[in-house]
Amino acid sequence: MTMSHVKLQDVTKRFGPVVAVNRLSIEISQGECFSMLGPSGCGKTTTLRMVAGFEDLDEGEISVGGKIFSSSFKKYYLPPEKRDFGMVFQAFAVWPHLNVYNNVAFPLQIRKMPKAEIEERTRRAITYTGLSECAETYPNELSGGQKQRIALARAIAINPTVMLLDEPLSNLDPKLREEMRFEIKDLQRKFGFTILYVTHDQAEAMALSDRILVMSEGNVQQIDTPLNIYHKPANKFVFSFIGLSNFLPVEIADSAVYIEGQHDAGPLNVELPPRTLERRLILATRPFEIDIIREGGVRGTVKRVTYLGDVIDYRVMVGNVEVRIQKNRIKEILREGQRCGLKFNRILWYEHQP
């Protein structure tokens, strides 16, 4: 079994009475792109900062490549400057009083490498991030995207084995964000480092990661591949965080599933949930996974139609329960007030909690 490259074991961090990170255990393999995804305040940034060494953990152990960096058991703490990470911050953290070259060369100069080597490595990092033309320029003359590239170049200059990225793209505009995602991935492919990535943007996590850790309030909700998280979310939180969602209250009667209080609308075309004695449950489904049909299905009325170009967004009322459906515009467009039927294709069951 290959030893994991980055390992967190029961890592816990408290700020006063608040438990920011609760017994987090992760094992990341060499060369993996691992994301921590969650809403703000969920503990993902705190975890990253503990790995970086800016915060010390209260309990647990963090080790990289077999070497222990922080440990409460052994009362050991290695300061950040000795951890040899490459790190990219959300606000770029590029030094305004140094030009691009000197920003990138800084970590190499600190390590007192021979001049020729510093020159070579710096040039290489600058070239790989597409900054060769602005090596002498100062950051305040460059755009946000270029500044982020400086930060990337600076981080890869030392050939790190692990790169830490703290929401590096959230200060960039949407088009640039997409482009830079691929640039980061390309760099990873070229250099082969392990990535620990923090973001609140699920599309970004899905696009970049080999595995995602979904967090909420300091606790792990799920760790899995993007596809599995999307198709088999562990709980309601993960389901709703990872994409648009409907949570429909349903009840089981006469061996059929009905939307709660709307037996007149007819039964849903779904199988009964396995092994449950509950009569009331939550049925979770994505707006894209529902078909709108003329005859049959669960009867409802179209309340609102919003034309969004490539997609039409429908709100269909089944009684007083609103169901959200999104359909490709190629299919026929319904009108408000029209009666229709709903056919469910892909569903998940959750407990009915008030």
Add this chain to the structure above:
Amino acid sequence: MANVSLEKVGKTYGRHQVISDFSITLRDGECFTFLGPSGCGKTVILRLIAGFEHLTTGEIFIGDRLVSSVEKGVHIPPEARKIGVVFQDYAVWPHKTVYENVVYPLQMQKIPAAEAKKRTMAAVEQVNLGSLENRLPFQLSGGQQQRVALARALVSRPEIMLLDEPLSNLDANLREEMRFEITALQKQTGVTILYVTHDQEVALAISDRIAIMDKMGRVRQVGPPDEIYENPSDPFVFKFMGISNFIPLDWRDGRVFVGESGSPLAYPIPADVLDRIRRHELIAGCRPYDIELTHDDSSPTRGTIRRVIYLGSIIDYRVALGMQEIRVQQDVRDAGQGGIPFRDGDPVGLNFLHLKWFENRGLTEEVES
């Protein structure tokens, strides 16, 4: 409750001519959106109609009234134009309560106190801020502040409402909600709305008609949302409204090819279009989901998968087609039905379901401007 007419309107700042020879009519009761990238002049037009800026040339009518004219030396100030304005930063006065904010226009009109109170409370109710009329703005959320601005703009029963990107500071969920509220309010009151935004999704969702503007201040196309989306007049509009692919066309050996070194294009092309392709006049535009990918040889158009990204319900492919890369998006369900999904490096056949034809006029200039 009034139409708005701009005739040969122009505005110049110093040496910079932002708008020139601009003419357009907004119909009574419609929701009209000016859509374009930042700097295109859409906000300037709103401010000219509102009266916050003076015209350099041209005339503006609101209803039958001439409100601005350079030739005739007319400029009716904003306070006399019977308008309602909602600003991007809400512009809710921090030292006044919700009630005091909303009642202000009625006080300016010197409406008697009792009636003013009635109308104000009605407006506050209409935007669902019922029990909050005594709150100060700092005690309200962004969405609530925006509603105060809406109520304030509506309470005086203006002839036209001007909204300047009012939703860009709200988060995605709230934006959707407020979109709907604006539309609903418009239907209830019948007021003419001029909406300004760079977000094409909002424009599509709420407008009766959209005018798309480019960075030079030119109007590229005016029409209802579905027409703009389905029948874009040029590549700029096409690109602005969503993810787009532009496919160069070549004519060799009596057939249409993809670009100079690409494979043949299989697509039902009408005769007159074929003529123009032969004369190298056209380029094809295609949306990512209007392309089918096949594992087999059924299509003569060949490409190679460069990148596969799973985005939950969609799979996003970058496909190398000839000298360029295009984007293809597939519904996960469709992909599953077609067999094994594609992987990086796989050869692939492409079927184009729907192509739009554009004039091949130095694409960069068209699209970037």
Add this chain to the structure above:
Amino acid sequence: MIRKLFGNFGIAEILLAVSVLILVIVVAVPVLLILWTALFVDGSLNTRDILKVLSQPETYEALKNSLIIAAGVTFFSTIIGVFFAWLVSRTDLPLKETMKVLFLVPFMLPSFIGALAWKMLLSPRAGYINKYLSDLFGLDGSLFNIYSLSGIIAVETMYLFPFVFIQVAGALERMDPTLEESARISGAGLLTITRKITLPLMTPSIAAGALLVALYSLAHFGVPAILGTERGIYNIPTKIYEQIYQSGGSFVAIRTGTILSSILVIAAGLILYIQNLVLKAGRFQVIAGKSMRPLLLKLRGLKIPLLLFSILYIFITVILPTVTIFLVGSLKTYGVSFTLENMSLTNLKYILFQWKMTKDAIWNSLYLSLGAAFVTMIVGTLISYTIVKIKVRGRFILEFLGLLPFSVPGTVIAIGVILMWSGKFGINLYNTAWIIFIAYIARYMAFSLKSNSAALEQVSDSLEEAARACGATHWQSLKDIVIPLIKPGMVAAFFLIFLPALRELTTSILLYGPTTRTIGVAIYALNEDGETVYAATLASVALVIIIVGQLAIKRITRSRIKGI
């Protein structure tokens, strides 16, 4: 056609014209008059007098002293200011919040009163500390002589270092912590980070503070007057005063004063120019978006010693002199020891209720500073509004004119005002309270403009435009929207002027007449006449008024912020 002409002369243009007129009369003309008077006599270029003055050894000496003092004060203020700023923002020093407040106290105290106190403590032979130490160690002479260049430098540093402290502490606190964190993760230890990252990024703030100190010191009258003139140590402002005072206000002396003032203005201009260059070169966006805690150095063993050091510093520079003033002020006679029987409140009662000179002085200062603050507040608001909100061409003239007096030393303003309002244009206000009043307005207009501009810039245009869209005319929108929102800024401007005006000396010393003494002038005069105890008593009264005023500001500005 006519309508077109008049159409363009709207309210905006009228406001602009009025504002320019006010600023020109109050600010520009005095300064220009100085240059004119210095350079021209009866219409022709006056090189002879200029050279005569410049070549006098006295002038040369005064200039040299000014530069030495300014250089010394700037140097030490920078070191002390940066050290304490760093201590308070970047270490885990205990009681930080308290220390921050305490370090700002010297800002509020008039430095010439401090000089007075130090004179009582460290004058050779008579100084209390000197006497104490001489007795203790059985010395013949005294250990410290405050009547020296080093004495002046020391005292000025004590009261000026907060300029640097505020700038640097503020910048350190607002600095994006990830700038240092990224250096850390790149492998740099704390000392390397401080050397290569933090300090370079702080250079603009340090420079800003240091240059302010230099500017202030060059133009300062009080400390050199009290500690220097006795031994013949003059700087330019005291030299100007001496010339005018000795000649009884003769025009020749005033002309000499203008020449010396011109030197001051040029020096001040140079400093501001350098400041602009430094700021432009180092204009860095270092302010953080998210608030994260910056890197703190753990002081460990040094924690308590440094804390004690800081407290000792505050004690010596703030508490000791203040207490001395109060104590000496209650003595029956100067020089006796501080026993309860030697102290009483008689002096206080005399100063406050019986002696006309001091009563008048207190009264004069109060109404002059209140009046000047009020007028400057209103006019400043008007002009700020024109600069910030009215998009009329040429408003940069206003900005320039308004900020001009910032760089013009109080002495120079006084002379300019004398030149302008002593009958030249038909109005003679010399020796009246009005001339001091006008000088104050000229001197402090810049403060009002800065404060009001800042407040106005916070009121976004859309707030006014929203009112217009609701049917309000321009004036209505001003009344209903703008004024209520800038009230805190206006109030702040008021106090920003009232308190400094109350305690100042540099300007009124050249302008006072027999019945128009200010508190500062009275204290100085008492000191000159050898009435040390009364000087101290009046000084303690001044200190009390100032402290009460400061507390009032805090109370008022805080409650106003809540109100919004």
